[in-house]
Structure formats: C-alpha cells, structure tokens
Amino acid sequence: MLPYQNKLKPDFSFDARRTLFQNRWVLVGGLKFGVQYKRIHRVGIGVYFLNTRIFDDDVEFILEANKIEYDFGYSTLYYDRVLYFDKKWEVGSMLHLGGGKIKTYYENEFNPNERNTGPELNFSVAEFVAYGEYNLLYWLGLSAGLGYRQVFGLKYDLGGDFSSAIFVINLRLNLIKLARSYFDESVKNEF
Numbered sequence: 001m002l003p004y005q006n007k008l009k010p011d012f013s014f015d016a017r018r019t020l021f022q023n024r025w026v027l028v029g030g031l032k033f034g035v036q037y038k039r040i041h042r043v044g045i046g047v048y049f050l051n052t053r054i055f056d057d058d059v060e061f062i063l064e065a066n067k068i069e070y071d072f073g074y075s076t077l078y079y080d081r082v083l084y085f086d087k088k089w090e091v092g093s094m095l096h097l098g099g100g101k102i103k104t105y106y107e108n109e110f111n112p113n114e115r116n117t118g119p120e121l122n123f124s125v126a127e128f129v130a131y132g133e134y135n136l137l138y139w140l141g142l143s144a145g146l147g148y149r150q151v152f153g154l155k156y157d158l159g160g161d162f163s164s165a166i167f168v169i170n171l172r173l174n175l176i177k178l179a180r181s182y183f184d185e186s187v188k189n190e191f
Contacts, residue, residue, distance in 0.1 A: 004190050005039040011080075013172040015046065019149060020164040026052040028166075032078060042080035046096055049073040061156040062118050065106035069115075072162070074100025074125050087191040088135050090143070096127040102158070123159070124152040129168050138188045139178040143170040 015030040029051045034044015054070040062068060076098030084091045104118030131145025144167075151162040181187040 002190075009036045010034075010176055011036045011042045011044055011172075012175075013170050015048070016169045016171075017048070018167040018169075021054050022056065022161055026050065026054055032170075034078070039085065040082040042078075042082075044078055046076040046078050046098070047073075048076070048100075056161070059106070062104065062106055064109055065116075065118070067107065068118065069105040070102055071105070072100060072102040074098055074123070076125065076127070085191065087189075090133040090135075090141070092131060092133075094127075094129045094131065094145075094147075096125070096129075099124045102154070102162070121154055121156075121158065123154045123162070126150045126152070127166065129166065131168060131170070133170070133172065135191070138181070138190075139174040141170075141172040141174075143172065144168065145170070 011032070011034045013032045015032050017028040017030070018025050019028055020026075028048050030046055030048035032044055032046045034042055036042045050070075050072050056068045056070065057066070059065045059068045076096035078094055078096045080092055080094040082090055082092040100123060102121040102123065104121070105115045106118055108114040108116050127147055127149045129145045129147030131143045133141045133143030135141045147166050147168060149162070149164055149166050151159045153159075154162065177187055177190070
C-alpha cells in the first residue's frame with residue numbers, strides 16, 4: 001500500500017439497478033455515501049427508490065382491487081470489499097443489509113380517476129453484488145455488476161416477487177479528488 005492509500009477517504013456514487021419484478025425489468029435508483037479505508041474497504045449507507053411504476057393484476061390482500069400499484073424504497077448499510085485494483089481497473093464485491101417499505105395503491109371502484117391508498121408493508125433486504133469498475137478519468141469511474149436481492153418479512157407472499165437477480169450500473173464521482181488536483185497535480189496519479 002502506498003501512503004496516500006492508507007488514508008480515510010469519502011465514498012460517494014450514483015447507483016442504478018435493473019431488477020426483475022414478475023418477469024418484467026424495472027429500474028431502481030439510488031445513492032451511496034460512506035468512507036473508504038486502506039483503499040480496499042468501503043462502508044456506508046445506501047438509499048434506494050423505485051423509478052418505474054409496478055402494477056400487479058394478481059391481488060389477494062386487497063379484495064376490492066383488480067389491479068394494484070406498488071411503490072417501494074429502502075435503505076441499507078453496505079460493505080464493499082475491493083479484491084483487485086490498479087490505476088484503471090477495480091474488481092470487488094458488495095453486501096447490503098437493510099430494510100424498507102412498500103406502499104400500495106389501487107383504483108377506486110366508483111371513480112377510476114381516483115387512487116386509494118392500501119396498506120404499507122415493511123420488509124428487510126439483503127443484497128450481494130460482484131462488480132468490475134473502469135476509471136474513465138482519475139476522478140470518475142463506471143462500474144457494472146451482477147447480484148441478487150433477497151427480501152424478507154413481507155406479508156401476503158410478496159417476498160418472491162421482490163426478491164430477484166439484479167444488474168447494477170454505478171457512476172462513482174470523486175469530486176474531492178478533482179478539487180485537490182487543482183492545487184496538487186500529483187493527485188491525478190493516485191489510485
């Protein structure tokens with residue numbers, strides 16, 4: 001390890017995930033922020049939200065609904081372990097543990113233009129992702145990975161619908177490194 005790699009550094013990234021819901025692809029967006037230690041350990045908080053509307057025609061728990069709409073969000077604590085890195089490439093794995101809430105909505109049977117609010121459902125989540133990252137610039141990295149999300153504790157047998165394989169695209173910004181390079185050109189060679 002080089003001396004600058006032993007420092008505690010901020011970790012921030014935009015995190016987009018494609019995931020399956022009842023054999024349909026949906027998009028989940030998120031943000032991760034935390035710290036990096038000794039260049040190979042990253043810990044922090046991830047916040048995720050649904051970017052796609054999800055509808056379900058097979059509704060059993062709201063009897064007056066023929067179709068239900070889901071909206072969900074969750075927060076996690078994450079640990080990212082870098083297994084290999086050089087100036088341009090990085091390979092690693094990541095574990096997320098957390099929980100969230102699924103909100104449900106359904107059409108009012110007397111007024112189709114009105115939406116009724118159904119029950120809110122709490123759940124726990126665990127995700128594992130293996131990824132590879134390429135540093136496009138010294139302060140900007142793009143990564144892609146594959147993993148799996150397991151949802152626990154949901155009522156009404158919905159855990160299987162929300163547990164799924166995931167495809168991750170991550171844009172890592174190191175704005176502090178960019179700002180530091182303005183005053184010290186050698187920062188551009190750090191990795």
